[in-house]
Amino acid sequence: MAKPLDAIDRKILAALVTDGRISNNLLAEKVGLSPAPCWQRMRRLEKEGYIEAYSAILNQEKLGMAETALVDIGLNQHDDATVNGFGQAITAMPEVLEVYLTTGEYDYFIKVAVEGTRGYEKFLRRLYKVPGVRSTRSSFTLRCLKKVSSVSP
Template sequence: MKEAQLDEIDRKILRELCHDARISNQKLAERVNLSPTPCWNRVRALENAGIITEYVAILDQKALGMPDTVIIEVTLERHDDEIFQRFGAALAELPEVMEAYLLTGEYDYLIKVAVAGTEGYERFLRQKLYKLPGIRNSRSTFALRCLKRVHSVVP
């Protein structure tokens, strides 16, 4: 099922699931004006088509003791497949890393990490990030406040 093949009911289903992935099929069907069986069939079709890829729990990083978000730009020493693969694999193993992107432009990676203040960030840098293979330099910015956070594109 390609994006162009989604009808308005599919879009309503996706919007509702983005808002509350734990909604019961009965309640979802009510909200999108379907009976439960066709609603369930549409959700399964969206899953089978790869439009719905997973359901997740979003955790409160402050409640977990890591209230601060830092955005880090990283430049690697070299630009070859081996260093990108090694760095990317090692980065994916760090639990503080919430998102990481391979970029074009001045920096090679943009990394979003959760930490507990400047001391937690220093520990992350010294004990984890700077021990990864191939880093030439980095630049960091502490986020003051999150103005918008979504976990998926909403149709």
């Protein structure tokens, strides 16, 4: 059973959200602990599932995929095979950054990194080959005002 978070645990998590590569010594200094207890708390937070993973955030523009499209997708059927098959197909596409199964008019909401409108057209051509896709509604982002990888504790 997971131990409830205390103020120091929350400080550790907040510091890691800001800089996942922070050294244990600097993290300990930031949260007011000595290095050994800080390391033990981090390991406990990982073991209890508060920390799921560490990752690098890459620059889409430098990788040639500067545009982001937000896409609502409607399926033509909602049986398990269609929903699960679509989920597997869409998560395997490398330009798809996020996938959400949603309520409302559309069934899925996805975030896609593309190389302009031509790159998006190529993506759509592959998307429409996935069994079960009925319709899409797309928007291109103009500018990102906030981008975080996790909630703040």
